[in-house]
Amino acid sequence: MPLAAQSRGARIQVRTRCIDAVRVSGLWHITLQDLATGRIHHCRARALVNAAGPWAQRFIEQNLQAQSPRRIKLIKGSHFVTPKLYEGEQAYILQNEDQRIVFVIPYNGDFTLVGTTDKAYDGDPSKVEMDGEEEQYLLNVVNQHFKRQIGSDDILWRYSGVRPLCDDESDSPSAMTRDYTLETQADENGKAPLLSVFGGKITTYRRLAEAALLALKPHFPTLGSPWTRTATLPGGDIGEQTFTQWLQALQQQYAWLPQPLLQRLANAYGTRVHELLQGCSGVDDLGTDFGAGLTQREVEFLLREEWARSADDILWRRSKLGLYFNAGQRAQLDSFVQTRLSDAIPAAHVAPAPSTTSAKEPLRRAC
Ligand SMILES: Cc1cc2nc3c(=O)[nH]c(=O)nc-3n(C[C@H](O)[C@H](O)[C@H](O)COP(=O)(O)OP(=O)(O)OC[C@H]3O[C@@H](n4cnc5c(N)ncnc54)[C@H](O)[C@@H]3O)c2cc1C
Numbered sequence: 001m002p003l004a005a006q007s008r009g010a011r012i013q014v015r016t017r018c019i020d021a022v023r024v025s026g027l028w029h030i031t032l033q034d035l036a037t038g039r040i041h042h043c044r045a046r047a048l049v050n051a052a053g054p055w056a057q058r059f060i061e062q063n064l065q066a067q068s069p070r071r072i073k074l075i076k077g078s079h080f081v082t083p084k085l086y087e088g089e090q091a092y093i094l095q096n097e098d099q100r101i102v103f104v105i106p107y108n109g110d111f112t113l114v115g116t117t118d119k120a121y122d123g124d125p126s127k128v129e130m131d132g133e134e135e136q137y138l139l140n141v142v143n144q145h146f147k148r149q150i151g152s153d154d155i156l157w158r159y160s161g162v163r164p165l166c167d168d169e170s171d172s173p174s175a176m177t178r179d180y181t182l183e184t185q186a187d188e189n190g191k192a193p194l195l196s197v198f199g200g201k202i203t204t205y206r207r208l209a210e211a212a213l214l215a216l217k218p219h220f221p222t223l224g225s226p227w228t229r230t231a232t233l234p235g236g237d238i239g240e241q242t243f244t245q246w247l248q249a250l251q252q253q254y255a256w257l258p259q260p261l262l263q264r265l266a267n268a269y270g271t272r273v274h275e276l277l278q279g280c281s282g283v284d285d286l287g288t289d290f291g292a293g294l295t296q297r298e299v300e301f302l303l304r305e306e307w308a309r310s311a312d313d314i315l316w317r318r319s320k321l322g323l324y325f326n327a328g329q330r331a332q333l334d335s336f337v338q339t340r341l342s343d344a345i346p347a348a349h350v351a352p353a354p355s356t357t358s359a360k361e362p363l364r365r366a367c
Contacts, residue, residue, distance in 0.1 A: 119173060134160075
């Protein structure tokens with residue numbers, strides 16, 4: 001989605017925190033901090049959208065020093081991944097005695113994903129992790145339903161997230177609404193709106209985005225009508241053919257590539273695979289293989305085109321190849337990434353930076 005936004009003129013700044021924003025004469029004066037360098041950037045905007053997820057309420061209260069129109073409750077959800085527990089492409093929904101359900105899903109071909117839990121959480125969302133009670137809960141549910149019994153030793157990877165659910169005062173975390181709520185607050189002259197997103201799902205992101213723009217439309221009267229319902233995201237432009245038909249043609253075009261690797265690249269990048277493989281006519285052109293088919297060519301593509309900044313970005317956030325990597329391979333990849341970043345790979349689409357000041361300079365408070 002950031003790729004689509006960027007292709008339409010958005011400027012994407014990863015690892016950048018909005019540390020302060022104030023309204024001045026109908027405009028937002030915004031202060032951003034680059035978390036890698038500490039540098040401070042300033043920009044101005046006619047509207048501010050707060051889509052800070054678990055931090056949405058905190059952002060209003062602490063960074064804007066205003067009252068949040070909604071309260072959110074943080075509900076932790078944890079998953080684990082094991083080697084493949086069964087053959088077949090089917091997923092299972094396991095009904096548990098506590099009336100909750102647990103999913104068991106084939107994952108990345110060689111693995112099974114089990115999740116999730118629902119547990120109230122009041123810590124730092126960036127530090128969330130699965131606890132022993134959650135792990136045992138998921139193991140028990142699986143073991144009550146499958147002949148094959150599993151334990152902690154079967155778990156290859158655990159991960160957790162925090163759902164920022166709109167506080168509807170339900171007693172049970174799993175009963176709280178998963179719907180999103182949008183709140184718009186403007187200044188006393190009806191200008192400089194702040195649109196805050198509370199709650200929501202990935203599955204409803206297009207509807208949410210359209211609703212957000214409709215909420216802002218009174219402030220931008222020339223905005224057109226919603227159009228994203230049928231729009232294709234970057235890499236998805238395969239025309240009228242099915243994915244399988246498109247993949248078959250791709251296999252002919254890149255017959256020199258090992259088929260499992262081509263299949264993974266096709267799944268991950270869609271038609272952007274042509275950009276990734278541009279100028280290559282043999283496996284040697286892909287450079288170093290860091291493991292599991294992750295080549296220098298792909299790593300450089302992710303650094304240049306998808307804002308990757310660390311081995312973890314590549315192994316866990318842009319792919320799940322971390323499941324196949326050992327500590328030595330991770331270290332080798334990280335060292336390559338850090339060297340390349342210090343060589344400053346030119347970013348393909350980066351627009352000129354806004355005005356910057358040193359982190360040591362006092363913040364320009366505009367009121
Ligand atoms: C366990 C779990 C299971 C889920 N299962 C599903 C599912 O099955 N289906 C589904 O559709 N959805 C599911 N979701 C929900 C889905 O993950 C979220 O709806 C989605 O991630 C929300 O995306 P977002 O970009 O709005 O927020 P987030 O992904 O939370 O991103 C918020 C961003 O704001 C940034 N931020 C915070 N403060 C600042 C600041 N001051 N300045 C700049 N940036 C800031 C954060 O760094 C973060 O990157 C699940 C969530 C969890 C936790």
